[in-house]
Amino acid sequence: MIHFDNVTKVYATQKRPALDGVSLDVDKAEFVFLVGPSGSGKSTFLRLVLKEEKPSQGRVHVAGKDLARLSNWKVPHLRRRIGCVFQDFRLLPNKNVFENVAFALEVIGKPRRFIRKVVPEVVELVGLEGKSTRMPDELSGGEQQRVAIARAFVNRPQILLADEPTGNIDPATSIGIMKVLDRINRTGTTVVMATHDAAIVDSMRKRVIELEEGVVVRDQTRGIYGQAY
Numbered sequence: 001m002i003h004f005d006n007v008t009k010v011y012a013t014q015k016r017p018a019l020d021g022v023s024l025d026v027d028k029a030e031f032v033f034l035v036g037p038s039g040s041g042k043s044t045f046l047r048l049v050l051k052e053e054k055p056s057q058g059r060v061h062v063a064g065k066d067l068a069r070l071s072n073w074k075v076p077h078l079r080r081r082i083g084c085v086f087q088d089f090r091l092l093p094n095k096n097v098f099e100n101v102a103f104a105l106e107v108i109g110k111p112r113r114f115i116r117k118v119v120p121e122v123v124e125l126v127g128l129e130g131k132s133t134r135m136p137d138e139l140s141g142g143e144q145q146r147v148a149i150a151r152a153f154v155n156r157p158q159i160l161l162a163d164e165p166t167g168n169i170d171p172a173t174s175i176g177i178m179k180v181l182d183r184i185n186r187t188g189t190t191v192v193m194a195t196h197d198a199a200i201v202d203s204m205r206k207r208v209i210e211l212e213e214g215v216v217v218r219d220q221t222r223g224i225y226g227q228a229y
């Protein structure tokens with residue numbers, strides 16, 4: 001689903017590469033944690049998958065497509081297949097839960113009938129049934145992140161990228177967020193989550209890819225946050 005072949009990324013203003021010769025594959029329906037210190041290249045990896053950045057060297061394939069050969073007008077189509085969740089939720093403050101999730105479908109021209117059917121299903125999937133008419137400022141941080149996940153997933157993307165999704169949420173609430181991501185993963189969606197949350201990584205025992213100064217230093221199938229000695 002995601003294939004990096006010897007990918008190096010050097011930003012114009014930097015001398016040191018943000019990613020340095022990264023080769024890896026993430027299969028369909030895998031759940032992967034991307035860990036590593038601040039500045040190790042996690043967000044750069046995610047931005048390359050979205051074609052928000054281009055590699056300086058090497059090839060990136062996503063969902064069978066070589067991104068170097070994907071014309072610019074096809075990039076929005078690629079991004080529709082990839083849901084994104086961020087640390088800071090990024091909800092529309094003047095729209096309620098239903099409207100925030102529905103908006104993701106409206107902008108890609110889905111019919112109103114379809115939206116009325118699928119939005120409640122996804123709102124329920126993330127555990128927010130009964131809260132469709134709440135505004136974001138009437139929700140807890142964990143609930144706001146559930147809305148953001150519903151919005152990212154409502155178009156049934158093949159890949160869900162999550163950049164520090166539990167970064168602004170307390171540990172107990174984070175467990176609920178991870179259950180939602182696990183549920184989404186079990187529908188066959190590939191999940192890649194960049195995180196500093198050691199407790200969460202240790203509790204899930206999923207694949208862990210660790211970056212250090214842009215290099216993959218560890219890739220474990222049922223890993224933990226820190227290196228096991």
Ligand SMILES: Nc1ncnc2c1ncn2[C@@H]1O[C@H](COP(=O)(O)OP(=O)(O)OP(=O)(O)O)[C@@H](O)[C@H]1O
Nearest residue numbers: 011012013014018037038039040041042043044045
């Ligand atoms: N747009 C940019 N322009 C120049 N340098 C950048 C840019 N984005 C990231 N970098 C640099 O690339 C390196 C990797 O950054 P990146 O954001 O990918 O790391 P990260 O692992 O996601 O860090 P964090 O955990 O703090 O989010 C860092 O040295 C950073 O300063």
